[in-house]
Amino acid sequence: MKKWSMKKILKEVTSTLLMVFVISMAINYIRKPDVSNLLPDMSFTLIDGTKTTFKGNRGQQPIVIHFWATWCPTCKLEASNIEKISDSCQLITVAVNSGSSDEIKAFMKERNLNYPILNDKSGAIAKQFDVQAYPTTFIYNSKGELAFSEVGYTTWLGLEARLKLVD
Numbered sequence: 001m002k003k004w005s006m007k008k009i010l011k012e013v014t015s016t017l018l019m020v021f022v023i024s025m026a027i028n029y030i031r032k033p034d035v036s037n038l039l040p041d042m043s044f045t046l047i048d049g050t051k052t053t054f055k056g057n058r059g060q061q062p063i064v065i066h067f068w069a070t071w072c073p074t075c076k077l078e079a080s081n082i083e084k085i086s087d088s089c090q091l092i093t094v095a096v097n098s099g100s101s102d103e104i105k106a107f108m109k110e111r112n113l114n115y116p117i118l119n120d121k122s123g124a125i126a127k128q129f130d131v132q133a134y135p136t137t138f139i140y141n142s143k144g145e146l147a148f149s150e151v152g153y154t155t156w157l158g159l160e161a162r163l164k165l166v167d
Helices: 006-031 073-085 101-110 124-128 156-166
Strands: 043-045 051-053 063-068 090-096 117-120 136-140 146-151
Touching: 063 073, 073 090, 073 156, 090 124, 101 117, 117 124, 136 156, 146 156
Parallel strands: 063 090, 090 117
Antiparallel strands: 043 051, 063 136, 136 146
């Protein structure tokens, strides 16, 4: 039986992490939504009753649009990362096929989350953005131009880094 040295263990861990990173990037590229590079003009009402529009938010700061679902395990893991960036950017999250607004509010309360949510009961908004997998995150610059899109889990640090690169 081979004896494992610390050097060999670190080499194996590093190569495994690199492989996971490369596969993740490939999957992200393949699943990337085919969406316009300009943020569409949309007006909507969030589940807390707040009326907002994408057009009215241009020129202030980057806009993050995050598509997720209450039934998505990866979305649940990522939720605290989204919460952490909610004060550093204009954030709209879109809960897709996740039930009534009351059900989404209960989900948020249970997890102590407070970011703004648009309830996309039928998935129509997700279709408009060509979202096919959850979570999917779009980051638009202050001019409403698409700067980044990400499919799958994103760390808080990754989100913050992308936001710093946008404007």
